[in-house]
Amino acid sequence: MTEDSFDFVVVGGGAAGAILADRLSEDGRHTVCLLEAGPADWHPFLHIPAGFIKVLFDPAFTWTYSSEPTEWTHGRRVPLPQGRTLGGSTSMNGLVYNRGQREDFDGWAAQGNLGWGYDEVLPYFQRNERYAGGDDRFRGREGRLPVSDLSWIHPLCEQFIAGAQGLGMPRNPDYNGETQAGVGYFQRSIEGRWRMSTARTYLRAVRGRSNLKIITRAQATSVVFDGTRATGVRYVQGHDQHNVRQVHARREVVLSCGATNTPKLLQLSGVGPVDQLQSLGIPVVHALPGVGANLSDHFSVRFVAGVKGITTINELSRAPRLWGQIAAWLAGRPNILAVSPSLVHWFWQSQPGLNRPDLQGVFAPASYREGYVGMLDRYPGMTCGVWQHRPESRGTVTLRSRDPLAPPVIQPNYLADERDRAVLLGGMRLARELLATSALSGYVTKETLPGAHVQSDDELMDFAKRYGVSSYHLNGTARMGLASDPTAVVDPELRVHGLQGLRVVDASVMPSIVSANTCAATMMIAEKAADMILGRAALPAARTMAE
Incomplete structure (x- = not known):
């Protein structure tokens, strides 16, 4: 087993992970390793907006998951493809830029997640985007992500x-x-002829940084713990389960694998509902019943x-x-x-x-x-x-087996x-x-x-x-909330309850689904998380209504 050491190890190079890899490494003070299970975003269809039709169900670039059948899907398995390449689903999604409603984020704050109200998150939406239209009180002008009108x-x-x-x-x-x-x-993440994925807008220009290492085709199989502290990540290259490697995290491991693969990785690592882990013979590192629960989708x-x-x-x-x-x-x-x-x-x-x-x-x-x-x-x-917009039905993501390469069991309960x-x-x-x-x-x-x-x-x-079909807006499976909430997995700074050196930064932390496509909110979460991880002061809260 080979091992390298970094300050931060980020697992998943999608909507959130690509942003984190850039932001955590941009001042040169910290070393960052980004692990992406899929390949680099080399295929032209990942960059031509209409090319999504050709890659959305291609296992070379997607996790070809599906839901479990129920009576409300007429016994069907609903396809749930998720991006598996640099940029993740931003490299093959429907390109819509849609933040959600003020009440969504004020609702997060009302559940005890201080700092996540609309006025607090708006500056991070603005930092993320570059859009020429709209009102300066609400829109960002200089961000990495170009947003355009039709x-x-x-x-x-x-x-x-x-x-x-x-x-x-x-x-x-x-x-x-x-x-x-x-x-x-609709407003879209398109500039000129090209799709603007997070790989293109956050990673392309920084791949040469000496303090940033990007490893593709590296599927994480478990988080490594020393007691209750996350110290690294084991992964395999390609599909060779015997080619196990390990990266060490001196400061933090950050999971940005998405609402299906983040709970899967936590459970494989011994973090989750005790009965499920014990039934598969997985040693329990920390009991957290909310891991994999609270799944919702449009x-x-x-x-x-x-x-x-x-x-x-x-x-x-x-x-x-x-x-x-x-x-x-x-x-x-x-x-x-x-x-x-x-x-x-x-x-x-x-x-x-x-x-x-x-x-x-x-x-x-x-x-x-x-x-x-x-x-x-x-x-x-x-x-x-x-x-x-805001479905009440909730589902689960659970392990199918101890095999880290096996797809999880996904039941949205549509x-x-x-x-x-x-x-x-x-x-x-x-x-x-x-x-x-x-x-x-x-x-x-x-x-x-x-x-x-x-x-x-x-x-x-x-x-x-x-x-009926999925809108591919899966979220909520490592929800943010107070330690007193038995369904919460991370605290308002996205640290996993009861553990040290481990955070989750992706759509799985949403305590409730946004009234929108989830990509824009996920990118906002990553921008805000970068400040929290680095101990930087939060951006000044917006005062849009007062003005």
Whole structure:
């Protein structure tokens, strides 16, 4: 067994880990080792925005996980791919930059997580991003992550927005500003022709730092402990379980493996629910029942309509029209290769009288076979999807075996809580109504998925059970909270309760899911964590409402 020594060892080079590797090493005072289980982000499809379709389910670059079947997914296993390359899921996600609502973070603080209220986290969102639009009180101008507005505008998008306005939704040019509610175009992590992953924006320019070592194809198999202090990480190169190596951490080990692999690694290391560890013969280092609990995700359902009288992305993505789009991409002109899969957002209420949106919806002048993002339909189509912002259902991530290379058992328990089913039903009816507005009526042939014959609550819920999918927003499995909370895994400084020298910095620490795609909040968490780890003073809290 070989061993190297560093001040910090960061496990996982994704949305959070790449940021930490940069921030912890940038002043030159500390040595940092970044372990990434996947390869470097060498493939062109990881950089061309539309390339996500080609790599999202490719085991060369993803953890090809899936959920356990339940009655609420009609006995299906729902695919749950997670990025396994430098940049992690930021190298293959839907490119949407979406922070969430003020109340999400104020809710974190109200649970005892001081310093995580909206005014405290806003400066870290701002430090992360570089965006030209919006209000200076809310937006960042000089961050590492370029955020851009849509440059390729399709007429169906404008008609959809007009129809939504006719239903009472205000047009909102900046849902990451003062309020999220309304309809408009998504902001994306795209600059010019290229996807802006954390590997590209945080790691590319710093790989030559003498105090930063990046090791790819290095899958962590356990955290090493001396008593209750984390002192290093064991890992294997490739899939050779006999090629075990070890890195020593003089100060801290930081887990940034994501909401599935972080609890898996903790459990493999003897940290987690005692009964589960003992059942697999894993020696208990520290009992923490919350490890792997509190899993949540956004469960999305998409409605599809056939289109007439106008060309959609379905046709533009096939030759010979595709050749023109490729030429436009090469020339830096607006094109379908540099757009996110969802172009339009709508944030709204599932029923009247709510004080903030409990739904996120998406629209695109494109449609995918059986409503699943991956392969486009052969006919002209458009899609309106919806999911519940803040699901109540909670699931688990547990070990399948002691084999560190075996996938974990992932059970999100989609729709298990009846409140989730009620909100989703309201969202589905609203999505269908949005596709049937007078503004779109001249372009619609018919609803193709699920079809006009599906009308009752039971029929709509059966459709959701058969065709609903993950939004890939897994979180919460090492939740932040006070030591008195039996479900909490880390404290408000992201240190694992009861242990020393070990933190978790990724989406698994979210005490409750944000009303948004989770990537932006995960990057914010990493920016804030870097200051906490290095003992730097927190950035001054924003005072947006007072001003």
